[in-house]
Amino acid sequence: MKTSTHFSGLIPLWLKIAYTAFMAVLIPVYWYHYGPTNFLYFCDIALLLTLAGMWLESPLLISMPAVGILLPQALWCLDYLVQLAGYTLTGMTAYMFDSAKPLFLRGLSLFHGWLPFLLVYLVFKVGYDKRALKGWTAASMGLCLVAFFFLPKAGAALADPNLPRNVNYVFGMNDAKPQTWMSPELYLLTWIAVLIIVVFVPTHFVLNKVCPSPEQAATKRA
Template identity: 30%
Template sequence: MKLLRVGAALWLVTFVSVYAWVYGAANFVRLCDIAVILTCLAIMRGSALLLSSQAVSSLVVDITWDLDLVWRLALGHHLIGGTEYMWDPRYPLWVRLMSLFHVAWPPLLVLTLRRLGYDRRGFALQSAIAAVVLVASRFVLPGENLNFAFRDPFFHRAWGPAPVHLALTFAFLAGVVYWPTHRALQRLLPAAHA
């Protein structure tokens, strides 16, 4: 576990430094990038609660990202979207390749939670984090639709005024992504010790 903590610290410093330099500090309002930071901190501290919250947040999202990337590589177009920046020549290739952390994150989360145990409070913590971040996303780089705070990823439209759209986006995340992941992790992993 000590080696994993050192690796998490090194990745955190590298990730934050490079992404801030290339993409700007506003990039850290993205739920997936917040998940990287919180996952690294959870590993460094040995926090089952924080790691559980990020597993709830990241597993489905990262696997979806992975599928979109593979689909684009195999068929030449995106399945869902979200990985378009991987082909954007405005950013250095080595920086874009750093985003392949999405491939390693699901096994990292599951294997680390096998050691620490899954904390069932992770669902509530991640739901609270997402609620705050979704509201903040309306004010940071609105043209980029961070965390789909302006338009959904499927129909590319707003679902009513800002409060309604944010509530529906949150309900989708909590009900369709977070809750089923939480239930699966509860069944498949040992419980964390208090």
């Protein structure tokens, strides 16, 4: 089955090399400090898909993370700016101001701020693939289920405090303790539904409206 439309020469080689160099640093550093389960976060999956998508110039592999993280990363950027100003919005970027974490490690996490802009640029270059909504929805549901059933819960006591817990917020928005509004199972289903309805579907419609299709992107180059 054909999984993506493929065109070559749409993405500058220097950009591919620069992004690959960044990933060549980030992957071993994150693996060492946070362990392999850290790469099950939506944002880290998005990084990996973007890497593959850039070299393959695959509209599908680039469109999937665009659907999934543009809105959440916009919130990250806003939260970071609020924290920088000395206030608190959601607290999701509080770790960026934790002096106990090495500055270099926190610096790598600034990718949350520039990755959305890179993805917007890339989908305009290679085109937006409509299948991205279904692809990312399926992937995100799988990641949420794995995090819920197999990874540490919010507030879990871990031998290594740097290891991820509450991956993808499947136990609530606070990593220190699980939510108590409803049963964990009902929260998981509600969370997945919110992600799909509030985040993925609106992003899909906007990208599908404003971005060229893969065929149009290829035609512009020709």
